[in-house]
Amino acid sequence: xxxxxxxxxxxxxxxxxxxxxxxxxxxxxxxxxxxVLRAYVTRERFLEGAAHISGSETWIPFTAEFNDSSVNTxxxxxxxxxxxxxxxxxxxVLEEGQSL
Numbered sequence: 001x002x003x004x005x006x007x008x009x010x011x012x013x014x015x016x017x018x019x020x021x022x023x024x025x026x027x028x029x030x031x032x033x034x035x036v037l038r039a040y041v042t043r044e045r046f047l048e049g050a051a052h053i054s055g056s057e058t059w060i061p062f063t064a065e066f067n068d069s070s071v072n073t074x075x076x077x078x079x080x081x082x083x084x085x086x087x088x089x090x091x092x093v094l095e096e097g098q099s100l
Contacts, residue, residue, distance in 0.1 A: 001078060001098050003090035007039040010055025018053060019043040019093065022074055033064045035077050043093060060084075 002021035008014050018039040025035035039056035040046040064076050071079075081087040 001074060001095065002043070002093040003078070003081065003087065004093055005039070005087060005090040007053055007056050009053050013053075015039070015041060015053060017042075017091075018056070019046050020056075020090070021046070022077055023052075023057070025073060025077060027064070027066075027073070031063050031066060033062045033073060033077070035060055035062060 002019055004017045005020045006014065006016050007018035007020065019042055020037055020039045023036045023038040025033050027033050037056070037058045037060065038052040040050060040052055060081075062077060062080050064070075064073055070076065078092070081090070
C-alpha cells in the first residue's frame with residue numbers, strides 16, 4: 001500500500017508521480033502514533049532497492065484507534081492521510097488483495 005503524489009526533492013527536482021509509502025511508524029503508550037513517509041521516483045525503483053528521494057522524508061503525528069474492531073494501524077494512517085490537505089489529491093497504490 002502506498003500513494004502516488006507530487007514530491008519536491010531538496011535540490012529542487014520535482015517528481016509528479018512519486019511513489020510515497022510509510023517507511024516506519026512508532027506507537028506510544030497512548031493512541032499517539034508518529035509515522036514517517038519516504039518517497040521514491042517510482043514503485044519499480046523502490047522494489048529494485050533504490051534510495052528514497054533526498055528531502056522527501058516526512059514525520060507526521062497521528063492519533064490511532066486501538067480496539068478489537070479497528071483496522072490495522074497502516075490502514076488508519078493511509079485513511080488519515082487522505083483527509084490531510086497535503087495528500088488529499090494523492091492516488092492510492094494498492095497491491096493485489098489490498099484495500100483501504
